Amino acid sequence: MNLLEIVQILENKTSAQRFELATQILADLKISYYVQVYPSGKNIIVKPSSPTQKYVGIGSHFDVVPRSGGANDNATAMAVCFDMLERAKKHQFKNFGIAGFIFDEEETGLKGSKAYVKEFGTNDLLGLMNMELVGQGDKFALWALNEKSTGNILETFEGIAMKNGIFSQRFDRIVTNSADHVSFVDAGMADVFTITCISDKDLEISIEYYKAQEKNNVLAWLALSEILKKAPLFAHYHQPSDLSIHLSESTLQMTANTIWETLLTFDEKPAPQPPKGE
Numbered sequence: 001m002n003l004l005e006i007v008q009i010l011e012n013k014t015s016a017q018r019f020e021l022a023t024q025i026l027a028d029l030k031i032s033y034y035v036q037v038y039p040s041g042k043n044i045i046v047k048p049s050s051p052t053q054k055y056v057g058i059g060s061h062f063d064v065v066p067r068s069g070g071a072n073d074n075a076t077a078m079a080v081c082f083d084m085l086e087r088a089k090k091h092q093f094k095n096f097g098i099a100g101f102i103f104d105e106e107e108t109g110l111k112g113s114k115a116y117v118k119e120f121g122t123n124d125l126l127g128l129m130n131m132e133l134v135g136q137g138d139k140f141a142l143w144a145l146n147e148k149s150t151g152n153i154l155e156t157f158e159g160i161a162m163k164n165g166i167f168s169q170r171f172d173r174i175v176t177n178s179a180d181h182v183s184f185v186d187a188g189m190a191d192v193f194t195i196t197c198i199s200d201k202d203l204e205i206s207i208e209y210y211k212a213q214e215k216n217n218v219l220a221w222l223a224l225s226e227i228l229k230k231a232p233l234f235a236h237y238h239q240p241s242d243l244s245i246h247l248s249e250s251t252l253q254m255t256a257n258t259i260w261e262t263l264l265t266f267d268e269k270p271a272p273q274p275p276k277g278e
């Protein structure tokens with residue numbers, strides 16, 4: 001699947017248009033979906049039956065900040081999500097199915113993912129790989145995580161990236177620590193994280209950014225947004241210039257291939273044994 005072409009279809013569209021396009025793309029791919037309508041919006045959910053009725057979630061959001069081109073945020077994640085669902089259609093996992101989430105209202109307070117968790121809970125989810133801005137750079141930022149974070153899917157992802165020579169680093173936050181993963185963490189899930197693609201320059205700027213943040217005075221805080229703009233990741237963030245011309249197919253494929261290989265490898269891992277004496 002050419003993922004950049006999908007991003008190009010979705011860019012410069014309103015949230016409402018992106019919802020329509022997303023359902024159209026899924027229909028074209030012959031992937032069944034469910035629309036969860038909640039008071040202020042609607043989520044697109046793909047959850048085909050699976051051998052164990054357990055799922056690994058792949059997360060994205062279709063809504064877009066008004067006037068933003070919305071290519072990297074978050075048409076890229078939608079494109080990778082479609083690709084995972086398309087590949088999963090042709091592959092039978094032994095231990096789980098792939099659930100695709102295309103949430104609404106991420107940008108206005110994670111309302112879509114919160115509504116999902118509220119209505120459906122998380123008991124059937126083994127973990128969630130959520131994505132934000134996966135269209136530029138050659139490295140992975142995994143967040144919101146610290147050194148103590150553990151998770152079978154998380155560690156499998158990191159192992160696959162390392163094996164393939166792709167640098168990945170955990171961040172406790174990327175500017176904010178907020179993305180749709182938070183709704184699942186709040187519901188008590190552990191093996192949950194967001195993937196963002198970054199470049200060397202972004203890594204360099206992140207060090208400067210965190211240092212400025214530590215100073216914690218007014219001038220430092222004013223400087224923060226200027227520092228951020230120097231990072232390629234944030235140069236077009238929530239701007240009309242968030243367009244596919246700044247993105248690359250190879251980054252999208254790097255994300256898709258690493259997630260896919262993580263799923264294949266995770267499927268071969270023995271399921272955790274229930275605690276003894278129960």
Ligand SMILES: [Zn+2]
Pocket residue numbers: 061073074106132133
């Ligand atoms: Zn986003």
